[in-house]
Amino acid sequence: MSDISRRAFLRRATETAGLAGIVSLDSAELRANPLGLPIGCQTWPVRQWIAQDFPGTIKKLKAVGFQSIELCSPVGYAHLGFGGLAKYSGSQLRRIIRDLGVECISSHFSLQELRQNQEGRIAWAKELGLTQMMVPSLDGPEHPTMDDVKRAADEFNQIAERAAEAGIQQGLHNEGFLDTSLADGQKTYDILFKLLNPQTVKFQFQISAIAYGFDPIHYFATYPGRFISMHVQGWDARTRKIVAVGHGTLNWKKVFEAARIGGIKNYYVEMPFPLMEASVPYLRRLKV
Numbered sequence: 001m002s003d004i005s006r007r008a009f010l011r012r013a014t015e016t017a018g019l020a021g022i023v024s025l026d027s028a029e030l031r032a033n034p035l036g037l038p039i040g041c042q043t044w045p046v047r048q049w050i051a052q053d054f055p056g057t058i059k060k061l062k063a064v065g066f067q068s069i070e071l072c073s074p075v076g077y078a079h080l081g082f083g084g085l086a087k088y089s090g091s092q093l094r095r096i097i098r099d100l101g102v103e104c105i106s107s108h109f110s111l112q113e114l115r116q117n118q119e120g121r122i123a124w125a126k127e128l129g130l131t132q133m134m135v136p137s138l139d140g141p142e143h144p145t146m147d148d149v150k151r152a153a154d155e156f157n158q159i160a161e162r163a164a165e166a167g168i169q170q171g172l173h174n175e176g177f178l179d180t181s182l183a184d185g186q187k188t189y190d191i192l193f194k195l196l197n198p199q200t201v202k203f204q205f206q207i208s209a210i211a212y213g214f215d216p217i218h219y220f221a222t223y224p225g226r227f228i229s230m231h232v233q234g235w236d237a238r239t240r241k242i243v244a245v246g247h248g249t250l251n252w253k254k255v256f257e258a259a260r261i262g263g264i265k266n267y268y269v270e271m272p273f274p275l276m277e278a279s280v281p282y283l284r285r286l287k288v
Helices: 003-020 044-052 054-063 083-087 090-099 111-128 146-165 188-195 207-212 216-222 252-262 273-285
Strands: 040-042 068-072 103-108 132-135 169-173 201-206 227-232 234-236 241-243 266-269
Touching: 040 044, 040 266, 044 054, 044 083, 044 273, 054 090, 068 266, 090 103, 090 111, 103 111, 103 266, 111 132, 111 146, 132 146, 132 227, 146 169, 146 188, 146 201, 169 227, 201 207, 201 216, 207 216, 207 227, 207 234, 216 227, 216 252, 227 252, 266 273
Parallel strands: 040 068, 068 103, 103 132, 132 169, 169 201, 201 227, 227 266
Antiparallel strands: 234 241
């Protein structure tokens, strides 16, 4: 997530955190896990904990049932709570995460840090054991022209090609510029599916974007194989608020069935911690 959109999203989500409560885990529960994938979480919501105690934070996430994590780069997200990770080398982070019993194959990177030193950031990613490098958005104006979208796509295709040459899958999240539309009503996001190389660029879908007219089931079905990951939030269309997964109005069985068509290989719950914790029991039982 980008800085501005993350803050706005979390502000909305926090309004409902108290309503969800904290659901304890029962070791006797059936652990189906949708698509047979590890239950993952994005570490953005717990960035303040990470800044104080990274190993302790991972222990806490593991204790409530998360099996994988997605990080944010200590370079591109240094001022947002992840700068403290810079004291560890990539291999040290890899060892800490592995020894605590979770996996980490993905992290978010800012577009700017890849522009400045993509080679160095790829080296760090490989040292950490990442196979995916995600970018939250592409630079562009609030009211883009087709030329603006083409310029952004051309640049990102070049970034993705260099990542592919290094054995890394380049991913693109859907926030900020990707949520805009052209004057004729075409969505920037839809245009990018035509302009970005399907071999080197995979998409990471933000489920909460449904609030802005981006239906995950529609996109997974319309663009099969173009996705690799998603950020998971519960959604209640009646109240238009973020809720724990399994609450609200989303049909998660259909979402995950469509995600299989879309090509999803991993997913990360991303909400305030009480809502993330409350989502785990439902995901452990969900069989798709």
